[in-house]
Amino acid sequence: MSRFMRLRRRPDDWSDAHERARRRLAERLDGPLGLTEATWLDEHLVGCAACTAIAADYEADRLALRAMRDDRPEPPRDLWARTAAGIEAAAGTRGAEDKVRRSLPLGALSGVAVMVIVVGVSLLSGGISIDQHGTVTGEDPSGEGPGLASLDPNPEGPVQPTPIVVGEREVAWVDKGPDGLSRLQVVVDEVCPAEGKSGCPTVSDAARQQLAIVSAPKQIVGSPDRTQAVAISKSAAAGDELVVVALVDATATPAPSSQPTASPSPVASDAASPEPSARASATTEPRASATVPAASAPLPSAAVASIEPSATPTQTAAARLAIATGIEVVGQSAAFSSSGGWFAFTARPADDATRTDVYVWRVGDAQAHAVTTDGQSYFASWDGEALIASRPDDPDTADSDPTTVSIDPATATESDAGDVWRPAVDGSGELAIVWDGSLRSSEDGRGWVPAEGSLELRAWSDTGAQPGDGDARQRRVTDRAPRDFDVRWDQTGEWVAVWLADEDDATVGRLTLYHVDRDEVRLEEVDGAPVDVPALSGFSIGDGRLAWATPRGQGGESSRIQIAAWSETDVGIVESSPGEDPIVIR
Amino acid sequence: MVLDPSTTGLRTPFGRPSAFGPDRRRSMSGAWDRDEAGAFIEDLFAKHHGEIYAYLFRMMRDAELAADMTQDAFVKAYRNYDTLEKPENARAWLYQIAHRVALDEIRRRKIVRFLPWTGESRGSAPSAEHLVMDARLSGDLQRALARIPERQRAALLLAELHDLTGLELAAALGVSHVAARALLTRARESLRQALAAERAEESAAEAARDAAREPGRPAEVDR
Numbered sequence: 001m002s003r004f005m006r007l008r009r010r011p012d013d014w015s016d017a018h019e020r021a022r023r024r025l026a027e028r029l030d031g032p033l034g035l036t037e038a039t040w041l042d043e044h045l046v047g048c049a050a051c052t053a054i055a056a057d058y059e060a061d062r063l064a065l066r067a068m069r070d071d072r073p074e075p076p077r078d079l080w081a082r083t084a085a086g087i088e089a090a091a092g093t094r095g096a097e098d099k100v101r102r103s104l105p106l107g108a109l110s111g112v113a114v115m116v117i118v119v120g121v122s123l124l125s126g127g128i129s130i131d132q133h134g135t136v137t138g139e140d141p142s143g144e145g146p147g148l149a150s151l152d153p154n155p156e157g158p159v160q161p162t163p164i165v166v167g168e169r170e171v172a173w174v175d176k177g178p179d180g181l182s183r184l185q186v187v188v189d190e191v192c193p194a195e196g197k198s199g200c201p202t203v204s205d206a207a208r209q210q211l212a213i214v215s216a217p218k219q220i221v222g223s224p225d226r227t228q229a230v231a232i233s234k235s236a237a238a239g240d241e242l243v244v245v246a247l248v249d250a251t252a253t254p255a256p257s258s259q260p261t262a263s264p265s266p267v268a269s270d271a272a273s274p275e276p277s278a279r280a281s282a283t284t285e286p287r288a289s290a291t292v293p294a295a296s297a298p299l300p301s302a303a304v305a306s307i308e309p310s311a312t313p314t315q316t317a318a319a320r321l322a323i324a325t326g327i328e329v330v331g332q333s334a335a336f337s338s339s340g341g342w343f344a345f346t347a348r349p350a351d352d353a354t355r356t357d358v359y360v361w362r363v364g365d366a367q368a369h370a371v372t373t374d375g376q377s378y379f380a381s382w383d384g385e386a387l388i389a390s391r392p393d394d395p396d397t398a399d400s401d402p403t404t405v406s407i408d409p410a411t412a413t414e415s416d417a418g419d420v421w422r423p424a425v426d427g428s429g430e431l432a433i434v435w436d437g438s439l440r441s442s443e444d445g446r447g448w449v450p451a452e453g454s455l456e457l458r459a460w461s462d463t464g465a466q467p468g469d470g471d472a473r474q475r476r477v478t479d480r481a482p483r484d485f486d487v488r489w490d491q492t493g494e495w496v497a498v499w500l501a502d503e504d505d506a507t508v509g510r511l512t513l514y515h516v517d518r519d520e521v522r523l524e525e526v527d528g529a530p531v532d533v534p535a536l537s538g539f540s541i542g543d544g545r546l547a548w549a550t551p552r553g554q555g556g557e558s559s560r561i562q563i564a565a566w567s568e569t570d571v572g573i574v575e576s577s578p579g580e581d582p583i584v585i586r
Numbered sequence: 587m588v589l590d591p592s593t594t595g596l597r598t599p600f601g602r603p604s605a606f607g608p609d610r611r612r613s614m615s616g617a618w619d620r621d622e623a624g625a626f627i628e629d630l631f632a633k634h635h636g637e638i639y640a641y642l643f644r645m646m647r648d649a650e651l652a653a654d655m656t657q658d659a660f661v662k663a664y665r666n667y668d669t670l671e672k673p674e675n676a677r678a679w680l681y682q683i684a685h686r687v688a689l690d691e692i693r694r695r696k697i698v699r700f701l702p703w704t705g706e707s708r709g710s711a712p713s714a715e716h717l718v719m720d721a722r723l724s725g726d727l728q729r730a731l732a733r734i735p736e737r738q739r740a741a742l743l744l745a746e747l748h749d750l751t752g753l754e755l756a757a758a759l760g761v762s763h764v765a766a767r768a769l770l771t772r773a774r775e776s777l778r779q780a781l782a783a784e785r786a787e788e789s790a791a792e793a794a795r796d797a798a799r800e801p802g803r804p805a806e807v808d809r
Contacts, residue, residue, distance in 0.1 A: 022775060023771060023775075026770075026771040026772075026774040026775055027767070027771050029774065030745070030752070030767055030770055030771070031752070031767070054778065057778050057781075058774055058778065061727075061774065061777055061778060061781060062746060062774075064727050065727070065742060065743075065746040065747060066746055066747070068644075068727070068747055069747050072636070072637075072640045073639065073640050073643045073644075073649065073652075074636070074639075075635060075636060075639035075640075075652075075653060075656060076649075076653050079635060079639070079653055079656060079657065080631060080635070082653075082657045083631060083635075083656070083657045083660045083661065084628075086657055086658070086660070086661040087624060087627060087660070087661055087664045089661075090661050090664055090665050091620050091624065091664070397735075398768065398769075398772060399735065399737055399738075399769070399772075438689075438737065440761070440765060443764070443765075451737075451760075451761060451765075452686070452689060452737070452759065452760045452761070473665075479686075479760075480760065481760060481761070503762075
């Protein structure tokens with residue numbers, strides 16, 4: 001049998017009483033069992049000679065191990081001299097090896113505007129004016145106008161921060177409005193310095209576009225050209241539902257069209273583009289296109305309800321296509337390929353919680369389908385149009401090393417891509433942030449998580465992650481095993497954001513923005529950039545913007561959307577007013 | 587409407603202590619005192635180098651390699667001095683560094699798990715000291731330990747020979763307390779099975795030798 005076809009047993013799913021007894025006997029050596037298990041074990045041992053013998057073996061092995069203490073090997077006498085020389089050498093080079101702290105690197109900011117979709121942000125008001133094109137401008141307490149704005153070099157300076165001009169870029173999010181979920185879109189061209197103590201205006205009113213999404217998504221992933229997004233929501237039936245929704249530029253001047261489009265009106269509440277309610281239900285709007293066949297094998301255990309599948313998504317707010325149901329999406333790595341032609345994610349069938357595979361949806365197809373069949377694979381990232389997936393090398397154990405493959409999404413042909421876990425490859429395919437280390441079965445026994453190793457920057461090639469050169473500290477994000485992580489690069493490959501899930505709650509974590517020295521393959525921290533800031537899962541990075549949602553505060557403070565933006569010389573911040581628990585597009 | 591630094595999570599400056607480790611800013615700034623770090627590591631070496639060496643020796647089964655790795659571990663400790671949050675955790679922190687040094691070496695060399703012990707060190711004839719160690723490590727138990735996965739082996743060595751408590755063991759292995767205990771449980775079963783296999787193979791080999799010593803008797807091996 002292929003090793004990919006074997007299923008892992010859940011931790012508490014005992015195959016027989018003897019296995020249970022064996023486990024408890026071993027556990028008993030390291031601490032008392034609970035009363036129930038202790039009583040059960042004692043009763044079992046009375047009638048089981050084999051297990052009693054195993055208990056004796058465990059005790060004997062332990063005594064033998066402890067007897068080895070008497071034979072402790074002695075280190076060589078010159079060990080301190082050697083070590084001291086090593087420390088002296090390290091002290092001499094430490095200054096040069098430390099990760100570079102620097103001001104912003106010079107470099108042109110280019111590319112398309114970033115789009116941020118956030119669910120649950122309440123209507124925003126006040127503070128910032130918005131012009132007829134949806135452009136947000138901050139209050140200018142200095143009276144000098146944005147053209148003269150610069151970072152105040154004195155952090156103890158004026159209370160009112162001087163805005164940082166970052167160039168006009170669009171930012172959008174989704175709001176729960178009276179008619180359902182809508183996308184809000186603004187243009188942010190100024191932010192406040194990180195040192196700004198107060199007085200920085202919040203982002204405010206925006207143009208709106210109603211979205212054909214019924215329930216609040218857990219994740220929304222936008223396509224590179226911002227014409228569509230995949231919303232991952234809890235399904236009314238079992239599992240999750242993946243729905244593709246078309247997006248329109250809510251701030252653009254509307255062209256004459258028979259199709260409904262979002263209004264460019266700067267008045268947020270009036271700009272919603274009402275949609276027929278039937279659009280929100282796949283079952284109420286049968287279309288001939290619902291029968292468009294998938295290009296590959298159908299999704300196991302997953303039903304499909306499709307509407308308007310199209311290779312060229314329409315610019316209407318109403319377009320809606322359910323590409324998968326009856327599955328449970330795993331992790332945070334779902335993403336479109338760089339061309340926008342494919343969308344990949346990790347999921348397991350809702351009725352088989354132990355099988356995890358990579359699924360792809362080709363834009364224009366009616367449904368997504370599994371591209372792996374081993375039941376142990378996780379989508380990592382896209383390397384151009386190649387799909388990168390990772391799986392445990394030995395899934396039948398509780399601890400395993402990882403292995404990674406590159407997959408052609410059209411043919412499912414796999415090629416080896418090294419032995420790291422979930423590499424997040426940049427757009428050029430030359431760098432990646434990878435988990436270099438081992439895996440362990442997750443606490444619930446349903447998946448795999450990092451165990452021992454480090455999350456770090458590596459050079460990347462067709463053969464996978466290359467060995468790290470130089471000081472690992474300059475490449476390392478963390479050497480503590482995160483419960484989950486999400487790594488996203490901007491279009492230039494010079495900026496990367498890393499989100500690490502909290503140990504106790506995988507929906508919240510910490511977010512850090514790094515600048516990347518591509519020549520030296522090292523990470524750099526930039527003054528003013530967010531480091532380990534609290535963030536809900538899901539963030540957006542691109543075109544000089546990093547956007548995320550803050551967790552609810554312990555004092556009842558609602559979540560906010562925060563946007564770090566950088567110019568060629570400065571990094572600053574702007575944020576929304578408090579809202580619901582938001583989820584930012586990836 | 588204004589930003590409220592007290593509620594945004596973006597307090598001035600942006601950097602805040604990480605939930606996953608020490609304050610990166612502090613570690614990146616190179617602000618710690620090198621003399622203080624050097625003195626601390628020297629003191630740590632005096633107290634713990636013997637047990638760290640012993641652990642690495644037992645993991646790698648190579649005296650020279652263990653010495654090199656012990657040196658590497660203490661140099662790494664010096665370089666990462668700012669990651670030690672509480673001095674009272676220094677021992678477990680040191681074991682964590684040594685453990686990672688061992689795993690890195692194992693991962694790089696892919697040698698330890700099934701490599702038969704030859705008693706020969708790298709590139710030179712075995713020393714008398716080495717031969718003594720070889721004899722010391724020739725038992726079933728050492729061979730069985732070499733057969734089990736390295737993380738399980740580490741857990742057993744640290745818990746049973748190096749007296750790490752549950753929390754210290756978890757810290758040294760870089761996993762949660764629950765995961766460390768689970769690893770130890772699996773390690774005990776792996777060792778039991780490996781020992782059984784070792785003894786079965788040894789019995790078979792002994793039977794073959796006995797048969798070879800008796801002239802005219804065909805060599806039969808119990809299976």
